[in-house]
Amino acid sequence: MLGVGSMGGAILTGLRAPEVQIVRPIAVTTKSAASAAKFAGAADVTAAATDDDAAANRRAVAGAGLVVLGVKPWLIVDTAREIADALAPGAIVVSVAAGVSTAAIEAVLPAGVAVVRAMPNTPSHIGLGVTGIAAGATADDAQLELVRRLFETVGSVLVVPEEQINAVGAVSGSGPAHVFLFVEEMIAAAERLGFDAAAARELVRQTVLGSIELMRTTGEDPAQLRRNVTSPNGTTERSVAVLQEGAWGELFDRAFAANIRRSEELQGS
Structure with a gap:
């Protein structure tokens, strides 16, 4: 998980619940060392700060089957470009940013990497969120199902065509x-x-x-x-x-x- 702001933090909180069965630790990057320090000593999270380590994002995604981009919308494409050649073949990249199309992200990633957009909301902090997800052109049904299962750990999930994802953001995201x-x-x-x-x-x-x-x-x-x-x-x-x-x-x-x-x-x- 690259970035743990409001939405990313909500997802991470839900994923860290003891009853959630996923591979751990979750590799997380934050911008500042102070933010990364909040995870010091955690057995289920490894954190690094990009301000201190320019290669933190690339190292975090190495070997990962699923990568969540939780950075600000205007940083999404640049972050995807930064990690492109460090991604494992067949990896799934999930963006939780409003206003950034899957096509824009796919354009900077290598072939074989799937892109899915997700629009969660902050009640995911307590497992009562609702998330809309939309597959990009490179994501198949099995990959979309994996993303659905990921977000079901923090609430309910609605699969929508990408042209409706902004409307999901208006209704439930906001x-x-x-x-x-x-x-x-x-x-x-x-x-x-x-x-x-x-x-x-x-x-x-x-x-x-x-x-x-x-x-x-x-x-x-x-x-x-x-x-x-x-x-x-x-x-x-x-x-x-x-x-x-x-x-x-x-x-x-x-x-x-x-x-x-x-x-x-x-x-x-």
């Missing part, structure tokens, strides 16, 4: 930020109703957690769960009506469209 913003705004509104900060946080956080768990355990459609709370001509009906007047559907369409446009801009840069 989705936790949208959920957290919703929670922030509910807490702020509760405080404006006169609750102190601690009480507002408790009311909102437990309401959101309980609602999500109710949806998970019952398996019911969220629209039905909403109707179950909404008595005709009752208080919930009034507040839901106000929210619906805010055109949430249109707002989400615009938000997702802006997210996808940014991915496309990154791809073209």
Whole structure:
């Protein structure tokens, strides 16, 4: 794993869970020695810093069957080019970067190396992530299946065509930020109703957690769960009506469209 930022770190956390059965240690590179030092003494991870060792990335991928590129999007192609001749024949290179096509990565790698794009999200930290994966032109079904199994260690996986991977990023990759913003705004509104900060946080956080768990355990459609709370001509009906007047559907369409446009801009840069 080259780079362990937000997404890479989430994947690594999930992979290090004791119940996950993979070949260890996981070879990791970070930019700084301070970041690499966090893994000192770990039996399941070997870490090196690229600031201190220019050959760290190449050494990390030597002999690896699967390589995860967790660096920033603008570094993906350069990093792939850097490790190209150190990759084992038949290796699978997985990019978790938004806006970088498999074709751009394939162009700098040798024949026989497969490329797969993945779009995980940060709940992978606790094994509750969802990851969209898309095969490049060089990846066969068996290689895609291996990548699927990798990301199933940190949550659920959806296989999509590459033209949908930016949309996966908009819905689930960025989705936790949208959920957290919703929670922030509910807490702020509760405080404006006169609750102190601690009480507002408790009311909102437990309401959101309980609602999500109710949806998970019952398996019911969220629209039905909403109707179950909404008595005709009752208080919930009034507040839901106000929210619906805010055109949430249109707002989400615009938000997702802006997210996808940014991915496309990154791809073209």
